Amino acid sequence: MGGNVTDVVSIERFGLGDRLSVLRNRSFRRLLAGRAVSVLGDGLYTVAAMWLVYELTGSTAYTGIAGFLTGIPGLLSVLVGPIVDRSELERVLTLSEVGQGLVVLVVPLAWATGHLTAGVVLATMPLLSLVGLFANPAQNAAVPRLVPSDALVRANAATTTVRKTVDATARGAGGLLIAAVGAVGVYLVDAATFGLAALVFLGLSVPSAEPHDDEDAASDDAEAAGDGATDADAEGDGFDLDTYRDDLREGVATIAGSELGLMVVGSLSANFLFGVAYAVLPAFADGIGDAGTYGLLLAGLTAGTVVGSLLASVTESYPLGWTTIVSLTGSGLLFAFAVWLAAPLLTVGLVAVSRVPIGIYNVSVMATLQSGVPQDRLGRVSAVLGSAASLVSPAGILLGGLLGTVVGAPAVMLASAAGTVLTALFWLATPSLRRFGPPVEVEQGRFA
DSSP states (O other): OOSSOOOOOOOOOOOHHHHHGGGGOHHHHHHHHHHHHHHHHHHHHHHHHHHHHHHHHOOHHHHHHHHHHHHGGGGGHHHHHHHHHTSOHHHHHHHHHHHHHHHHTHHHHHHHTTOOOHHHHHHHHHHHHHHGGGHHHHHHHHHHHHSOGGGHHHHHHHHHHHHHHHHHHHHHHHHHHHHHHHHHHHHHHHHHHHHHHHHHHHTOOOOOOOOOHHHHHHHHHHHHTTOOOOHHHHHTOSOOHHHHHHHHHHHHHHHHTSHHHHHHHHHHHHHHHHHHHHHHHHHHHHHHSOHHHHHHHHHHHHHHHHHHHHHHHHHTTSOHHHHHHHHHHHHHHHHHHHHHHOOHHHHHHHHHHHHHHHHHHHHHHHHHHHHHSOGGGHHHHHHHHHHHHHHHHHHHHHHHHHHHHHHOHHHHHHHHHHHHHHHHHHHHHOHHHHTOOOGGGOOTTTTO
8 A cells, every 4th residue: 555645444334235245256255255164174174183182082171181282283373474474375276274174184194003192182283283273363364355355254254153153053064974984084184175175276366465655655666776676585585593583573562562462461360350250161061961961061152253253244334342231232242141140041042142342352353453453464463462362361271271270160050150240340540542433444554
């Protein structure tokens, strides 16, 4: 984007046709389809891997280790951001799917040769997570290049809705597939989904990022000085360690130097608190019902988030500050009431409703980030945020599990609900967050 003209998206209310209009974008549809197939594979893998570890060991301690090993590599996502920003996004997405498919095939191969152990399954988990680290930053960076800025909320709502719906479907189908073909058979189905996703991404074309104004000026100065830089140098195709470090620092500085950093504090708090509750959810479900209740609670969590994602476009013209304050307060109170009630079906329903505001919040914050962060920095910023989330979520799970043995599952879940309300109070007490305007009014490059 050249010059100093700021593009401000005007406020408008959308009818149903307008909300679905983003799906008329052929490139966005292909991106969405590829991610849907990939998420289908992720959901099947999650069920099959956790079940296979438990089947091989009979120990929930090992399934806890499995969850930890799956989540902790996300800390390294900060390192992939600069690579994503300087790469062809369609190539990144394709190679990520191919790599994950190859890793998944290790388990069926070990089974076929008689060498399948829990250690083999556990070893593939962090490796698969590492290969998949590139997918989310690449997708986040691709969306604003494929759709106009005033459609970002709707595009993110569609992405989140499809991802959550497919994930919930995959988890349910995964259990049925395990009964039909066994956990190792599901690994083969999973590998096929990664291959199909790679084929979809092969046909995707993502425009190059528009350079930020400061980079335009720097480029012009370099040309005027007669640096003689080649086009390849200007595009940053070659890997340079100093440039990589500068990119990484720039991603952190983009977050720390604006309201985005304060938003991140709130988002990380929400992730941590969800991890705390998630750790004791099986024990809580067992206390009020059985394994079926646990399944219904997981389904409710997903369904509520999907509904919230669908409703995000309704709230996009309202100030983000106040919608967040109201949403998080309502979510915390509803979740606390659901825990206190301890009646299986009513609790499941209230838990689902408590996640609706979270779905709205997630989509709105993502659209704000994608509008406010310069396009050529989105990959590294998304990677930094992903790394931070990957630190606090496992920490929350570990703390929640420990506290559950001391005070019990219901008390831990009530504490999680109270923390969500405290996060809303943080937004209320921070003037720049409380006064933050609608996502559709965020200026391009506001967080530069």
